[in-house]
Amino acid sequence: MSIQDKLGDSSTAKLSIKNVSKLFRGARQTVTALEDINLEVEDGEFVCLLGASGCGKSTLLNLIAGLEKPTEGTIQSDGQDITGPGRQRMVMFQEHALFPWLDVIGNVLFGLNLKPGLTQDDRRELAMFYLKLVGLEKFSQSNIHELSGGMKQRVALARALAPNPQVLLMDEPFAALDAMTREQLYADLQNIQQKRRKTVIFVTHNVREAVCLGDRVLLFTPRPGRIHNEYRITLPRARDINDVAVAQLASTITADLKKHTPSA
Numbered sequence: 001m002s003i004q005d006k007l008g009d010s011s012t013a014k015l016s017i018k019n020v021s022k023l024f025r026g027a028r029q030t031v032t033a034l035e036d037i038n039l040e041v042e043d044g045e046f047v048c049l050l051g052a053s054g055c056g057k058s059t060l061l062n063l064i065a066g067l068e069k070p071t072e073g074t075i076q077s078d079g080q081d082i083t084g085p086g087r088q089r090m091v092m093f094q095e096h097a098l099f100p101w102l103d104v105i106g107n108v109l110f111g112l113n114l115k116p117g118l119t120q121d122d123r124r125e126l127a128m129f130y131l132k133l134v135g136l137e138k139f140s141q142s143n144i145h146e147l148s149g150g151m152k153q154r155v156a157l158a159r160a161l162a163p164n165p166q167v168l169l170m171d172e173p174f175a176a177l178d179a180m181t182r183e184q185l186y187a188d189l190q191n192i193q194q195k196r197r198k199t200v201i202f203v204t205h206n207v208r209e210a211v212c213l214g215d216r217v218l219l220f221t222p223r224p225g226r227i228h229n230e231y232r233i234t235l236p237r238a239r240d241i242n243d244v245a246v247a248q249l250a251s252t253i254t255a256d257l258k259k260h261t262p263s264a
């Protein structure tokens with residue numbers, strides 16, 4: 001079996017979110033985190049969620065991941081209700097959440113243990129393919145504590161991609177990194193998306209980052225979170241975050257966001 005066969009088709013899924021609201025009921029108060037969210041995401045589309053802190057972006061990501069259930073409404077992936085977490089939807093967080101007791105390849109292999117029908121050699125070959133994709137093939141035997149923050153996020157990305165999920169859910173994955181490292185990862189992520197296209201939902205506070213990466217950028221109102229506007233980003237790829245066109249569009253979107261953020 002060739003590596004192409006083992007990788008499988010680069011699978012994507014269409015997401016359909018209908019009339020979704022999410023309430024968190026506490027002992028003293030109920031928080032409406034999301035209200036009446038309607039969203040269709042196409043196969044292989046890269047959608048960025050932007051909005052003030054607390055507007056429900058992570059909550060929406062967790063609902064799509066199946067980690068939380070909507071209070072009202074439905075969420076479907078390729079026509080199937082999402083009822084819980086599954087290996088077709090992998091989540092990547094701001095903090096890398098790697099296993100420090102495993103080396104780099106051990107972390108990527110961990111994700112592959114969920115994938116049936118592969119020999120141990122197949123899994124190693126696949127893990128190396130994804131480490132190469134994120135530029136870390138020379139670090140496969142390294143310990144996690146030996147890596148920089150950017151390298152750790154690359155391992156986390158390889159681990160999330162390795163089981164070939166249809167949907168990648170990214171919650172501010174680059175927020176803790178320095179600007180130079182982030183810029184490199186923007187280029188890498190666009191390159192990877194070209195090679196192994198996924199449906200991506202990407203939460204960020206960084207408007208330029210959203211414009212640089214997204215096919216579409218959704219703007220949320222502060223609590224309760226609602227989608228108040230969306231921008232289709234048609235700038236040619238690969239995009240550079242320092243490009244004038246990216247900066248101009250980002251400033252238009254920032255002005256729009258500020259209109260809906262009382263304290264801004």
Ligand SMILES: Nc1ncnc2c1ncn2[C@@H]1O[C@H](COP(=O)(O)OP(=O)(O)OP(=O)(O)O)[C@@H](O)[C@H]1O
Binds near residue numbers: 052055057
């Ligand atoms: N498990 C929970 N229990 C109670 N309230 C919650 C829970 N998760 C989120 N919330 C509340 O729901 C609202 C939305 O939170 P969420 O984390 O989704 O926002 P966010 O837009 O991702 O914020 P940030 O940009 O700061 O990460 C907040 O008021 C938050 O306190």
